[in-house]
Amino acid sequence: MTKTRAELTELEGTILGVVRRGGPMTAYAVRSVFLSSVSAEWSGSAGAVYPAITRLVRAGFLKESAVHDGRRSKTYALTRSGIAANDSWICDIGRAAGAGQDPFRIRAALWSLLPASRRRAMAKALIEEMKKRQTAVTAGLQNRGDPDAIMDQLYCMLLEQRIGWIKEKFS
Amino acid sequence: MTKTRAELTELEGTILGVVRRGGPMTAYAVRSVFLSSVSAEWSGSAGAVYPAITRLVRAGFLKESAVHDGRRSKTYALTRSGIAANDSWICDIGRAAGAGQDPFRIRAALWSLLPASRRRAMAKALIEEMKKRQTAVTAGLQNRGDPDAIMDQLYCMLLEQRIGWIKEKFS
DNA sequence: GTGCCCATGTAATCTGTTACATGATTAG
DNA sequence: CTAATCATGTAACAGATTACATGGGCAC
Known part of the structure; x- marks a missing residue:
């Protein structure tokens, strides 16, 4: 019995979304999206992104992809259950109807x-x-x-x- | 030299705002505002509100008010510097122009x-x-x-x- | 007197932030 | 060669959440 949290955090859900849309990519690339985005308000800090990706891998939502870029980088992609998890995260009506701590x-x-x-x-x-x-x-x-x-x-x-x-x- | 953080968190600034507008009130009353509000998205958890109020008192932004209600409750009000701090918090252009993690x-x-x-x-x-x-x-x-x-x-x-x-x- | 709301707090835990540390690869 | 960028990670800390613990006052 692996201990599993019921729901993805906003950061975890967003990371899945970024990787899903952007194709197989490295943790560093995910960070860059946050760092360069005007409207996605995350620091893109390594201390948040790397542990979050580790959690997502352990939960079986991300896997190391076969795609490599010649560097020592690890490239991640969504698994089947990662796609399912992201689907229900983006369809979370309760959260989507809110405005957060605006x-x-x-x-x-x-x-x-x-x-x-x-x-x-x-x-x-x-x-x-x-x-x-x-x-x-x-x-x-x-x-x-x-x-x-x-x-x-x-x-x-x-x-x-x-x-x-x-x-x-x-x- | 008391160690002082540069800026108020969103929760701290909001608590100051709630007390400022609602008049002298107890920590419990502040929590109730969060718990009952449709649009202010905080849990109103005791574990967040009581420590935050303690910090605001230590920083000199809140003081125990003379007003009491016969119960064992402590009633808080803003100090002069609490009002000033709240003013600059609500005028923080950088944060006000953002939408948070919507x-x-x-x-x-x-x-x-x-x-x-x-x-x-x-x-x-x-x-x-x-x-x-x-x-x-x-x-x-x-x-x-x-x-x-x-x-x-x-x-x-x-x-x-x-x-x-x-x-x-x-x- | 007993259950409900008022009222205050703490402990364990989780997540995210800043800052630091390290090393590989590429462009000039 | 050397500086910038790519790339991964950890450590210390701060802030919020849930859950627990406690007790006073009031209504029925």
Whole structure:
């Protein structure tokens, strides 16, 4: 009886998704996706990714793939049960309907407490930052053969809606 | 020299915000806010809230308030520096512009991998769940003198946008 | 008086972060 | 050859979760 956790963490599920979409790849490549992504908010730290992959291998969801690149790298791919596990993870309605610990919403609820001048300054700076990120994401969408396309598109929509909301409320 | 962390965690900042808006209150009352909130996604676990409040007291951001309720409860309120700390936390542009580890976006990026029938079933169930949450949040907005109003409103907007997006993409 | 909610806390565990350590391979 | 990048990992630490432990006050 191997002790098995009931559900994948968000990081584990995301790693499976990245490998599934990106084809057989190394742990390092998975990290790079996180490190370079504008909208996937993980540090991509080795201390998280390597242990997570170890867990996924032990659980039988990832296996070392035959594909190698001449380096000393290990390349991973999803197993059958890895695909099944990822399927039910992406179909987890309860989690998909939530917004996580959204740092924008949590703050927005408190902005009314600020003095008007500071609130206006904050709104202006925030809109600028959001537009900058939209630009960065849009540029990324054009340059790449893009695995992150949908996530980035949704992030852009989110930013668009929020910029509108801030303008309406704090201007 | 007391060792002081540079920035508040999301939980710490949120606790300060809850106490600031809700007036002097007990740790238990803070937990109840998290436990009952549809849109603030924390477990409200004692093991997170009590230690966090202890840290905030030690940092000088919360103090035991004079207000008591006849029980053995301790009631907390923000200090001057607690208000200042919360102000700069809610004005943290870098974090406010992000969307956190949004469980919807991460999954949406992978739904194209599902067989069409399963995808349609998932889309239908998800829309239902989202509508249910909208109803719950809307009901809450009417019943209460509401501290969570803005956060819940933004959650509703988010759900509205996503329901539209799912319908457009997966129907 | 007994069950339920108020109220506070701790212990074990898990996951993720930062920072460090190491070495292979390739581009200039 | 040497610097940058590829590549893998560990150690110390922080923060959150679940589950447990405890006890006071109130309603029936």
